[in-house]
Amino acid sequence: MVQELRQGEEILLPENPNPNLKDYEEARRTFKWEDVEKEFTWYHTGKVNMAYEAIDRHAESWRKNKVALIYVDREREVKYTFAEMKEHTARVAAALTSLGLEKGDRVFTFLPRSPELYVGILGIIKAGLVAGPLFEAFMETAVKDRLMDSGAKALITNAELLPRVPYRDLPDLEHVIVVGAKDLPPSDGKTKFYHYEELVAKAPRDFEPVWLTREDGMILHYSSGTTGKPKGIYHVHNAMIQQYITGKWVLDLKEEDVYWTTADPGWVTGTSYGIFAPWLNGATNLVRGGRFSPDDWYSTIEKYRVTVWYSAPTAFRMLMGAGEEVAKKYDLSSLRHVLSVGEPLNPEVVRWGYRVYKQRIHDTWWMTETGAHICVNFACLPIKPGSMGKPIPGVEIGILDDEGNELPPNTPGNLCIKTPWPSMFRKVWNNEAKYQEYFRFPGWYISGDVAMKDEDGYYWFLGRADDVIKTSGYRVGPFEIESKLVEHPAVMEAGVIGKPDPERGEIIKAFVVLREGYQPSEELKKELMEFVKKGLSAHAVPREIEFRDKLPKTRSGKIVRRVLKAWELGLPAGDLSTLED
Numbered sequence: 407m408v409q410e411l412r413q414g415e416e417i418l419l420p421e422n423p424n425p426n427l428k429d430y431e432e433a434r435r436t437f438k439w440e441d442v443e444k445e446f447t448w449y450h451t452g453k454v455n456m457a458y459e460a461i462d463r464h465a466e467s468w469r470k471n472k473v474a475l476i477y478v479d480r481e482r483e484v485k486y487t488f489a490e491m492k493e494h495t496a497r498v499a500a501a502l503t504s505l506g507l508e509k510g511d512r513v514f515t516f517l518p519r520s521p522e523l524y525v526g527i528l529g530i531i532k533a534g535l536v537a538g539p540l541f542e543a544f545m546e547t548a549v550k551d552r553l554m555d556s557g558a559k560a561l562i563t564n565a566e567l568l569p570r571v572p573y574r575d576l577p578d579l580e581h582v583i584v585v586g587a588k589d590l591p592p593s594d595g596k597t598k599f600y601h602y603e604e605l606v607a608k609a610p611r612d613f614e615p616v617w618l619t620r621e622d623g624m625i626l627h628y629s630s631g632t633t634g635k636p637k638g639i640y641h642v643h644n645a646m647i648q649q650y651i652t653g654k655w656v657l658d659l660k661e662e663d664v665y666w667t668t669a670d671p672g673w674v675t676g677t678s679y680g681i682f683a684p685w686l687n688g689a690t691n692l693v694r695g696g697r698f699s700p701d702d703w704y705s706t707i708e709k710y711r712v713t714v715w716y717s718a719p720t721a722f723r724m725l726m727g728a729g730e731e732v733a734k735k736y737d738l739s740s741l742r743h744v745l746s747v748g749e750p751l752n753p754e755v756v757r758w759g760y761r762v763y764k765q766r767i768h769d770t771w772w773m774t775e776t777g778a779h780i781c782v783n784f785a786c787l788p789i790k791p792g793s794m795g796k797p798i799p800g801v802e803i804g805i806l807d808d809e810g811n812e813l814p815p816n817t818p819g820n821l822c823i824k825t826p827w828p829s830m831f832r833k834v835w836n837n838e839a840k841y842q843e844y845f846r847f848p849g850w851y852i853s854g855d856v857a858m859k860d861e862d863g864y865y866w867f868l869g870r871a872d873d874v875i876k877t878s879g880y881r882v883g884p885f886e887i888e889s890k891l892v893e894h895p896a897v898m899e900a901g902v903i904g905k906p907d908p909e910r911g912e913i914i915k916a917f918v919v920l921r922e923g924y925q926p927s928e929e930l931k932k933e934l935m936e937f938v939k940k941g942l943s944a945h946a947v948p949r950e951i952e953f954r955d956k957l958p959k960t961r962s963g964k965i966v967r968r969v970l971k972a973w974e975l976g977l978p979a980g981d982l983s984t985l986e987d
């Protein structure tokens with residue numbers, strides 16, 4: 407695969423005449439995090455709050471009437487200046503404080519992309535609370551698991567999503583604030599319900615941010631691993647240092663830019679680079695609601711003259727699938743910097759983007775746990791299509807063997823990051839043991855990815871070392887889907903893997919053993935798919951189901967997904983000596 411990717415050693419030379427980061431090598435040599443810290447107000451005052459640095463600071467400057475947020479979907483367009491964002495987030499913060507919520511309490515959002523979501527997350531943070539964004543496609547089990555694990559005390563949602571919130575089963579959930587509700591469920595002794603509009607309208611428009619330290623909690627993103635339920639990846643305000651500087655150097659944000667990321671704040675790209683990085687840099691941040699549609703997307707770029715665009719391989723592949731003719735209908739000439747994240751960016755997509763958008767697509771590698779970019783293609787450096795570029799200044803990447811020894815160039819190994827870095831996660835909520843698993847090699851964080859460095863210092867992603875699935879850019883844990891499947895009365899056992907797919911990167915495939923009395927059928931497959939969709943979320947649905955008489959297992963009864971994967975791909979299954987039969 408490596409050979410194939412690197413065939414011809416093609417490179418795309420830098421074209422941006424004036425990038426914010428001009429000399430990568432120089433920056434790597436001389437960079438000090440403290441130089442970045444000096445740019446924040448808290449460096450001088452000792453008073454820390456992300457919402458202040460991202461919004462209020464600009465609202466109190468000459469940027470106050472600059473448009474901070476442009477929200478668009480098929481029905482509406484809403485624009486807020488930094489001064490308006492300051493006021494809206496102040497009202498949310500004041501309202502939450504008036505409910506008695508206190509520093510460190512977890513407050514979740516369960517909303518589609520909308521002005522209320524962006525204002526909500528920053529309002530929560532402004533009040534010194536920890537924001538927990540939930541993706542709008544989550545169904546009841548997914549919502550319940552996350553609210554339960556985090557002990558969330560309050561939730562901001564809307565009338566449409568409220569039926570998926572099992573508030574009666576959530577002992578800690580005291581306050582539910584609902585956007586756009588006609589009527590609300592009756593408040594009981596435990597949970598009280600509020601109309602968002604009323605609560606915010608009566609809140610004062612001035613609110614001094616709750617001042618924190620850099621190590622106080624800011625955001626909790628749930629993300630999947632191989633085993634167990636999703637883990638709460640906990641980030642603190644200190645993350646802003648790295649989010650700010652990568653916004654400047656990697657997104658290359660400038661004063662006059664209109665920046666658009668297609669990522670939803672239910673996932674880390676949608677917060678780190680959909681909220682924090684753009685606004686820390688004082689940029690105009692465009693948000694498009696609604697679903698993927700090539701025409702809607704291109705017309706957004708045309709109409710709003712988007713200059714910096716951050717999306718994902720799946721989306722680029724779908725745009726490619728929609729054809730060049732669709733792209734040609736629109737004026738995309740405003741674009742000057744295009745980036746991608748979340749899964750491997752295929753060289754053919756890079757070539758296509760270069761031909762059709764006349765843009766180099768800059769791949770970026772990082773994770774929920776890293777909080778911000780780690781390894782990227784910089785505007786000032788050549789791009790090798792298929793490579794995820796070089797580490798950001800101030801961060802060191804190592805390729806380590808399974809004993810934790812560093813490997814030489816051109817050798818695949820575990821992609822690790824030297825600890826610490828400013829936006830590193832500070833805990834796995836309620837699970838110190840899981841947190842420690844990431845740091846088994848002293849001085850290193852283990853990403854779970856396998857990668858390789860070439861002789862020019864470029865990194866190449868080769869795959870996951872574990873069973874984590876990436877489908878359409880979503881990170882999905884096989885265990886969560888297996889657990890859901892076995893809740894169905896027909897299912898005795900299930901093993902779930904990612905199967906390579908040209909458009910989605912991977913699709914989810916489930917191998918299912920049925921209970922006695924159930925027969926394999928197409929209807930049953932459909933029923934199981936629907937069952938996962940209703941229980942978890944649309945993106946967790948196995949698109950393929952195969953019935954089997956039994957599954958490969960270890961003697962201790964653990965399903966061996968690596969053998970399932972080998973079956974699927976027609977590859978040798980490797981060492982089977984530890985298996986049951």
Ligand code: PRX
Binds near residue numbers: 749775869870
């Ligand atoms: O396997 C890597 C893949 O996505 C994982 C992290 O997923 P998540 O926490 O959901 O964060 C996604 C957005 C930051 C990584 O362990 N991944 C992410 N970016 C890339 C990638 N794989 C290949 N190339 C990338 N650029």
